[in-house]
Amino acid sequence: MRLQLEGGQEISLRLAENAPELMTLFQILGSRGGDVEPMEQFLQLPLEGGEAAASFHSRQLVSVITEPPVIVRLETPQAAHPAADRPAEAQPAVVHTPRYLVIEDFLSVDEHEDMLAYALQHEEEFESGTVEGKASPHRQNQVIMGFAETAHSRLLQNRLLTWLPHLTRELDLAPFPLRHVESQLTASNDGHYYRLHSDAGGDQAGARMLTCVYYFFRQPRPFSGGALRLYDVLEQGERRMPMTSYRELEPVSNRLLVFRSHVHHELMRIRCPSRQFADSRFAVTNWLISTDQPDPQAGFGWGQLRCGAVPAQFEV
Numbered sequence: 001m002r003l004q005l006e007g008g009q010e011i012s013l014r015l016a017e018n019a020p021e022l023m024t025l026f027q028i029l030g031s032r033g034g035d036v037e038p039m040e041q042f043l044q045l046p047l048e049g050g051e052a053a054a055s056f057h058s059r060q061l062v063s064v065i066t067e068p069p070v071i072v073r074l075e076t077p078q079a080a081h082p083a084a085d086r087p088a089e090a091q092p093a094v095v096h097t098p099r100y101l102v103i104e105d106f107l108s109v110d111e112h113e114d115m116l117a118y119a120l121q122h123e124e125e126f127e128s129g130t131v132e133g134k135a136s137p138h139r140q141n142q143v144i145m146g147f148a149e150t151a152h153s154r155l156l157q158n159r160l161l162t163w164l165p166h167l168t169r170e171l172d173l174a175p176f177p178l179r180h181v182e183s184q185l186t187a188s189n190d191g192h193y194y195r196l197h198s199d200a201g202g203d204q205a206g207a208r209m210l211t212c213v214y215y216f217f218r219q220p221r222p223f224s225g226g227a228l229r230l231y232d233v234l235e236q237g238e239r240r241m242p243m244t245s246y247r248e249l250e251p252v253s254n255r256l257l258v259f260r261s262h263v264h265h266e267l268m269r270i271r272c273p274s275r276q277f278a279d280s281r282f283a284v285t286n287w288l289i290s291t292d293q294p295d296p297q298a299g300f301g302w303g304q305l306r307c308g309a310v311p312a313q314f315e316v
């Protein structure tokens with residue numbers, strides 16, 4: 001984002017969409033021109049990842065330019081000074097376009113082929129997908145729930161966790177210690193879908209933090225449809241409401257797609273004319289689950305990755 005100051009000076013910096021500093025900047029602009037006193041304060045914002053700082057007075061601020069756009073509604077003078085104890089309706093509403101990350105050719109050619117071979121050999125183990133233990137019209141596809149215990153899942157986990165620092169940085173998430181990686185293998189065939197949902201309730205410890213979906217299927221693609229929609233969300237206080245606008249991502253074989261687990265998403269209906277199991281849209285969904293009691297001994301991936309905690313000798 002860029003800040004324009006009086007006298008034509010410009011400051012460029014990176015802030016998360018939900019950073020309190022960003023909200024303060026909007027509140028300063030929004031508080032002007034009303035019949036209450038405009039907000040006045042001395043501001044210091046981090047530059048270059050905290051290596052430098054920009055200091056100025058709120059009176060100098062002319063405008064805020066964000067990429068992507070962040071839309072705020074500041075309706076009443078009181079709403080311009082949010083307090084955590086105020087009801088959600090009294091807090092400013094912000095539209096967020098969810099970030100996501102795509103990594104193509106996530107596995108090697110052989111590993112990718114082997115993943116497909118695994119799915120085809122284990123057709124018998126797939127069961128109807130459920131939501132919270134119940135078969136549901138909300139979701140229709142076939143799942144191997146206990147996939148996390150397999151060597152194939154560990155291969156994915158291992159690869160995934162080597163990417164973790166990059167994933168958290170790109171998705172504006174503070175690094176977190178891992179409690180667990182949960183994983184499901186799904187096969188979606190003709191008529192299958194998974195309606196609008198979010199994979200996590202919130203960001204508290206023990207919650208699913210990141211959803212990492214690995215896609216694989218025969219080539220040329222034997223089905224149509226099956227895109228994943230990531231919905232924009234209107235955030236107000238603690239409330240998160242999906243909007244009707246979305247980004248649509250086509251499944252691509254050997255691609256990893258990563259987004260924050262609280263993002264609302266929807267798997268669009270698949271059309272697979274052959275109806276053959278082998279022609280399904282296969283996906284492994286991996287959820288990275290955080291903890292507030294890191295276990296330094298816990299091993300992830302093949303067992304050698306210690307994402308439980310920073311070893312004592314590296315603590316600062």
Ligand SMILES: O=C(O)CCC(=O)C(=O)O
Nearest residue numbers: 194199213228267283285
């Ligand atoms: O298969 C996909 O693209 C997403 C699946 C999904 O939303 C889930 O497993 O929770």
Ligand SMILES: [Fe+2]
Nearest residue numbers: 197198199265
């Ligand atoms: Fe999901």
